[in-house]
Amino acid sequence: MRRRILWLAVLVSWVAVGGLALYVTNSPPKLQPATLGGPFALTDMTGRPVTEASLLGKPTAIFFGFTYCPEVCPTTLTELTAAMKALGKDADRLNVVFVSVDPERDTPEQMRLYLSNFDRRIVGYTGTPEAIARAAKAYRVYYKKIPTEGGDYTVDHSSAVYLFDRKGRFVAPIGYGEPHARVVEALRNLARTG
Amino acid sequence: MIRQTLPLIAIAALAACSAPAGPSKVTVADLWCRAAPVGAPAGGCYVTLTASANDRLVAVETTAADHGEIHTMEMDGGVMRMRPLKDGIDLPAGEAVALKPGGMHLMIIAPKATLAAGGSVPLTLRFAKAEPLTLSAPIRQVGAAMGGMEHH
Numbered sequence: 001m002r003r004r005i006l007w008l009a010v011l012v013s014w015v016a017v018g019g020l021a022l023y024v025t026n027s028p029p030k031l032q033p034a035t036l037g038g039p040f041a042l043t044d045m046t047g048r049p050v051t052e053a054s055l056l057g058k059p060t061a062i063f064f065g066f067t068y069c070p071e072v073c074p075t076t077l078t079e080l081t082a083a084m085k086a087l088g089k090d091a092d093r094l095n096v097v098f099v100s101v102d103p104e105r106d107t108p109e110q111m112r113l114y115l116s117n118f119d120r121r122i123v124g125y126t127g128t129p130e131a132i133a134r135a136a137k138a139y140r141v142y143y144k145k146i147p148t149e150g151g152d153y154t155v156d157h158s159s160a161v162y163l164f165d166r167k168g169r170f171v172a173p174i175g176y177g178e179p180h181a182r183v184v185e186a187l188r189n190l191a192r193t194g
Numbered sequence: 195m196i197r198q199t200l201p202l203i204a205i206a207a208l209a210a211c212s213a214p215a216g217p218s219k220v221t222v223a224d225l226w227c228r229a230a231p232v233g234a235p236a237g238g239c240y241v242t243l244t245a246s247a248n249d250r251l252v253a254v255e256t257t258a259a260d261h262g263e264i265h266t267m268e269m270d271g272g273v274m275r276m277r278p279l280k281d282g283i284d285l286p287a288g289e290a291v292a293l294k295p296g297g298m299h300l301m302i303i304a305p306k307a308t309l310a311a312g313g314s315v316p317l318t319l320r321f322a323k324a325e326p327l328t329l330s331a332p333i334r335q336v337g338a339a340m341g342g343m344e345h346h
Binding site (some may be wrong): 175 | 228230272276277303325336
């Protein structure tokens with residue numbers, strides 16, 4: 001009986017989160033894991049160590065990308081910047097974090113320079129390749145280094161922004177390409193209720 | 195002397211007929227580069243190309259950056275994938291081929307100066323058949339909406 005209830009709970013939560021993901025991102029029906037986020041040990045852009053505990057107490061919007069990315073990352077950061085401006089004071093109640101999936105090129109200095117273009121409240125995290133791999137795994141973020149000609153490489157990566165409440169519990173994703181009004185609404189809800 | 199130079203002139207004349215005038219001419223529309231954040235190690239440029247005969251965009255060069263590449267980008271279940279197009283881009287005769295946000299683009303790696311809106315980027319497009327084109331691409335700021343209008 002207990003087991004059955006547990007399974008039912010698992011099923012319900014998967015359907016709920018999956019349905020939410022579907023509703024929010026308009027993406028193909030793909031179940032989102034109910035457990036997202038977890039322990040990490042990274043470095044912020046001033047070189048200070050940060051962990052999952054650094055984000056507790058405030059709701060968080062977090063996404064993974066890299067500064068070499070010409071379109072998805074600057075577009076997402078531009079959108080978040082515009083949304084935070086629209087939120088006004090409410091934006092102060094959020095952590096907004098950009099985590100690099102290209103730690104070899106994205107040093108804390110590079111992250112600081114790159115993020116200086118956007119809302120000052122957006123912070124950048126980077127770390128060793130191993131630490132980034134662990135963090136990406138915790139957040140179930142897919143990324144893969146793809147070699148290109150001349151020893152260069154590009155990085156495939158998940159594009160969604162993930163929202164967490166102040167206790168670090170996953171709330172919802174914001175898909176790439178969401179209309180501005182919906183991004184603002186999602187962040188405002190998070191700031192006021194998360 | 196005259197006997198020796200005549201065939202050369204003939205060859206030169208032939209070459210003049212076949213190469214520079216070319217079997218293909220490429221027309222360019224909607225050329226622009228995306229303004230990039232300060233410190234961005236790469237930038238994207240977009241263009242619509244129409245070739246008069248079957249041709250291929252094989253390379254992009256710029257003096258404004260370390261080098262240029264031709265890429266494609268796609269969103270696959272929320273994952274952004276970008277790949278260099280080693281063989282360039284096919285330009286079928288008379289067909290407008292659009293390089294635009296969310297898809298094929300020109301990527302300029304390691305810009306020498308920040309790609310700021312209002313500026314421009316000199317680009318040389320090289321083709322399999324047509325003469326190379328050197329153009330100035332205006333730099334434009336892209337609005338805040340993620341992914342632009344074409345997403346939905």
